[in-house]
Amino acid sequence: MHVIRTTASRHSHRTAAAFQQYVTGRRTDVAGAVFxxxxxxxxxxxxxxxxxxxxxxxxxxxxxRGGATGAGGVPVVGYSGSWREPGDEIRLDGRHTFALQDYVALPFLSITGRVVVRQRTAKGIAAFLGDADTARYFGVLVSPLLSSAVMLDSGASFGRPRSADDALARVHVTADGEYRDGADGLLLGRVGDARSEIEKTGAADGGRGRGFARIVDRELLEAELDRRPWFESYLAAIGVLRRGSLPARSIDLLASEPGRV
Structure with missing residues (x-):
């Protein structure tokens, strides 16, 4: 019984880590890519x-539930539900449930379960940058963003890749057969393309804005982020605040001192 419980726990952890890597675009303890x-x-x-x-x-x-595998022994995590529009909900492996929401609606949400917040449009990107400015200069935060139940979609795309391994951390496969870096991200290829071709595209076109390539001009986003050299520190501070390590009023101090977090 103990062995069965331990195996189930490990599988549950792998599922959670894989989904986090897919959502954020940041490498977790999953060794490869998450499709x-x-x-x-x-x-x-x-x-x-x-x-x-x-x-x-x-x-x-x-x-x-458990260790499902596909062709070649690839671990496959099954899900039920839909994952395209705000209000959609999925259940992974019968254990982990997440709701999908639009960032623009975040200030008005009551967080009652685990939520993934997606930018979805240029308006969403602008709202996120504007909220960062408000936090930076006035110390006013979008409080739901501080909830540990909330994950920000494509958060890694606001910063520069930390290593070459991040070039193919995730691949979103659309119903039409496109390979993208996230639902709204860079086009990496299409179903039928060789793995080497997808990796080559991912390695050649990294950097900021990659996860939003379908919804915003990346050069404009780069310019907006360049105007905010403190932005990555702001994101790091949000992470610290979500863990409850600092009072919320510290956000302006942390954001103004890059490298502190």
């Missing part, structure tokens, strides 16, 4: 190009 499929039609094709250490997240009416 998130909107439709199960592409499961076999994705499993064929998956490498050792990858995890595939795919729709499954059966919502499998």
């Amino acid at each position: 998130f499929l909107e439709a199960s039609d592409h499961l076999d094709a994705v499993c064929r190009i998956a490498a050792r250490g990858d995890v595939v997240v795919a729709p499954s009416p059966a919502d499998p």
